[in-house]
Amino acid sequence: MIVERNLVGKLAKHIFVYLLLLIFITPFFLIILNSFKTTQQFVTSPFALPASFSLVNYANAFARMSFLSAFANSFIITSISVVLIIVTSAMTAHLLARNSWKVNKVVYAVLVASMIVPFQAVMIPLVSIYGNTLHLMNSKWILIFMYVGFGQAFAMFIFHGFIKGIPLELEETAFIDGCTKMQTFFKVVFPLLSPVVMTVLVLDVLWIWNDYLLPALVLLSPSMRTLPLSTYSFFSSYSVDYAPLMAGLVLTIVPVLVVYVFTQKQIIKGVVQGAIK
C-alpha cells in the first residue's frame, strides 16, 4: 500500500515537473524554431514548422554581427572579469565573516547597500570621471576594472552567507598546523566553497556576457564590440528583424549554456566530494 502511494506520488512529481519545464521552454522553442524562418513567416505563424532547416539566417547573423570578433571580445572580458571578481570578493567575504570588527560592519553595510544603487545614478558621473577627466575610455581593461568594481557587492554577499556555514574548527586546525591566513583561505576554505563559487561564476558570467549598457558606454570602436552590442543591427527605428535576431540569439546563448552545464557538473562533483569527506 505504502509502496503504491509512494510510486503514484513519485510519478505525479515527475509529470508536474516535466510539464512545467515544457511551459518554461516554450519561448526558447519559438526562438530556435523561428531561427529557420523569415521574419514575415514568424510574424504570421510563429508555431508553424519551417519550410526547411536552412541556415541562411545563421550565416546572415554571423556576418552582420562580426561574430568572431564580438565573441572574442565577450569571451576575454567575461572570463577575466569573473575570475577577478570571484577571487577578490571571496577573500573580502571571508575577512568580513570571520572578524566582527567595527570597520567590517560598516564595509558590509556599504557593500550591501550599494547593490540597490540604480545604474543611472552612477552612469553620467562614471563616464564623466573616466572619460572627461581621466581619458580612460574605449578600453577592454577599463571595462573589466569596472565589472570587478560593480560585481563586488553581489558576489561578496553570496560568499558571506555561505562562509558562515563552514565550521570554524577547520580553519583553526589549519592555523594551528602553521598555515598563514592566505594559505588557510586558499587551501581550506576556497575548496569548500566550490558549489557557491560555481554558482557565482555562472550568475556573473550571465550578467557580464549579456550586459548591454556598460559596454555601450565604454567601448566605442566597432572592433571592440561585445556580442550584445553587435545585435544592434537587427533593431531598426520601428520594427525588429526577427529572423536573423533569433539566429544571433541562439549563437549568443550556446556558449553560456555550455558554461552552465559545466558548472552544474562541477557543483555536483563538489557536493559528492564533500559528502565523501
Place this chain on the structure above:
Amino acid sequence: MRNAKVLFMLSVFAIAVVQIAVCAPKPVKITYFNTSAEVNQVFEKMFAKYHGLHPDVVIELIPTAIGEGQQEKLQALYASGNAPTCMNVDPANVLQYKAKLLELTNQNAPWMSVANEGVVSAGTFDGKVFGLPFSVQGYGLLYNKKVVDKVYGGKFNPATINTRNALKAFLEKIDAAGIPATMLFGANWSLGGHYLTLTYAVQGPKTSDGTDYLDKLIAGKAKIEDSPIFQGYMDTFDLLAKYNYNKSDPLVADFNKSVQAFGEGKCATFFMGDWTWTTMVMLQNVDKDYGFIPVPWSNNPSDYGNSQVVMVLPKFNVIDKSQSSPEQQKAALDFLKWMLTERDGQQFLLDAGFAMPYKNVRPDVKYNMMTQSIASYAKAGKTINLGCFSYISGDAWTVTGNLMLQYLAKGIDRKQLADGIDKYWESTNK
C-alpha cells in the same frame, strides 16, 4: 669593431624608421552618430567606400539602441568627452545642442547651395545654419491602390478627398464593400508626434505660425480646445478610429504586423509615412502600388491642410565643434559634401529608398510609389509645412501621444484630452 658597426647600422635604421613613422600622415578619425537605425548598414558601407577614396580619413559608426536609448547615449558620449564628430539627429536635438555645433557657412560649406529650396532654412536656427538633412519624407493617409481601385471599380482620384465629408463618404464606401477602411498605429509617436502636430502646423503656412501658437499654449494664453483646427482634426480622428482595422485592440503597436496587414490588402488606408516602404520592401506577396490622400480637418476645401500632405525633413546632419579638432571638422564637412551632394555618396541613400532634397540628384532615380506620391504633391505645391516640428522637443510627443492613445482606447474623453495637452505645454513653461 664589428659590434660598433652593427650598433651604428641599427641606430641608423631605427632613426630612419622613426622618421618615416613621424612623417607618414596620420589618419584623421571621425565618428558618426546615427539615430536612423534602419540604415546603419548603409552607413557602414558608405564609410568603407569613402575610406577607399580618402585613405587618410577613417569614419566610425556609433549606432544607437532602440528608442529612448538614443538621448542617453548621446548625453553620455558628451559627458565622457567622446562627443561624436558628426551626428544624424532630430531637429529638436539640433536646437538642444546648438551651442556645441559648428555653424555651416558659405565659406566652409559652399555646397549648401545645391540643396532644394527651404532645406537650408529648415536647418537654420537663430539665423545660423547648423545642419542639413539626407532625406525628405512625408506622411498622410496612405492608401492601397489595388484595394481602393477595386472598390471604386476603376481608378480612384485622390484629389477628390479635400473635405471631411468627402473622406467620410470614401471610408463608408470601402466599409460597405466589407473591407476595414483604415488603420491607425497605436504608438505615441504616430498619434502624438505625427497626428497631433498637424493641429499646430496647420495654424498657418509659415513655421512661425506654428511656433507662435505653441508659445501661446506654453504661456497658458490659449487653450487647445478653443481651436477649431484641433476640434476638426479630432472629429476626423474619431472618423478614422471608427473604421480602424486594429479596432478590437487599438493599442497593439507591432509595426511588422501592421505593415504586413496593409500590404496584404487587409485594410484600405494607413495613417503613416513613406518610410513604411523600407519595411514593406522586405515582405513577399504584398501589393506594390500606394499613394497618399490628405487628412482633412474641415468641410471647406480651400482650408490649408485639407488638400495637402505633410512633407518633413526628419533628420539633420550636424557637426560638433566643442570636442573636435579643426582637422576632424574639416574631414566631417568633406564627408557631408560627398554624401549629400556628390553622385557616389548620394547613390547609397538613393539605393536605400530615400528621397534626397538636393537639386543635383540624378533625374533617373526611380522612387518607390509612396515617395513618388509625396513628390507629386510637393511638385504641385500641396504640402503642409511642418517646420514647427523642429521646435517640439523633450517628451512632448510621448506625453501628448500617450493622451491620444488613451483617447483612442476610449479611456478619456475629448475634454480630458484637451486639458491634458494644455497641462503638458504649460508645464514646460520655465
Place this chain on the structure above:
Amino acid sequence: MMGSNNRKIRNIGYFLSFAGPSLAAFILVLLAPFVYGVVLTFTNYSPLSESREFVGLRNFAAVFSDAEFIRQFLKTIVYVLYATVLSNVVAFLLAALLTSGIKGENFLRGGFFTPNLIGGIVLGYIWKFIFANVFTQIGQSLQFRPLMTSMLTNPDRAILAMVIVTVWQYAGYLMVIYIAGFVSIPKEIPEAAALDGATGLRKVIKVIIPLMVPSFIICLFISLSRGFMVYDFNLALTNGDPYGSTRLAAMHIYQKAFQANRYATGQAEAIVLFCVVAAVAVTQVVVSKKFEVEA
C-alpha cells in the same frame, strides 16, 4: 603595548591583503561616482550645459512635486511585491523538487535556468511578441475573453504580464541559489533529525528551513532590489505602454533625466529611489540575519 600595536599592524595588513583589491575597485568604480552623483544633485548640472551652480534642495523639491514619479513608484512597489513573492515561492519549490532525486535532475536544472540565458532587452521583445500574438491566438481559439486582446494594452494586465515574465526569468535564477543552499546542508543533519524522530513536514520546518536562511536572505534581497530597479526588460516589453502606465520607477527616471532634459531632477529621483529601496532591503537583511543559524 607593543603587542597590541603589532596586532593592529598585522590586522591592517590582513585587511589590505584580503579586502584591498576588491574594495579599491569598488570605491573607484561605484562609491566615488555615486558620491559625485549625489553632489551633482545639489547643482543644476546637465550633460549638455556643464554648468555646476549650487541650487540647494531645489531638485529634491522637484522630485516630490512630480506626481507621476510618486504614482509610478507606488506601482513599482505593487509589481515588486507580486514578483518577489511568486518568483521565490516557485524557485524554492523547484529547488526542493530538483534536489530530491528526480530522474534527469541535471537536465531539469539546466532547463529551468535557460530563461536567464537571454539578456533583458531581447527577452522583452520576444515576450512582447508572445503576448501580442501567441497568447491572443490561444485566447481567440479558446474564446477565452481575457486573452483575446493583448495583455499589454491594458494597464493592469500589462503589469501582470511583467510579473509573469519576471517570475519566468527569475524562478530559475533564484532556484540556482536555493539549490546551492539545499546542497550545502551537510547530509548528516537531516539524517540526524530523522533519527531523532522528525519526519516529513516537521523535518522541513524545524530543520531545513532554518539552515536555508542564508539562501532566503540572498534571494529575497536579489528579488527586491532587482525588482525596484527593473529597466531594460520594462523598456523592451512594454516601453511604458499602455500610455505610460507601466513606466515603472527606473524607467521614469531615465526618461526624466534624458528625454525630458531634467537631468538633475532625474538624478535626484534616482537618489530618492535608492534611499527608499536601501531602507527596505537593509531592513530585510538585518531582520532575517537574526534567524541565521551557524553550522
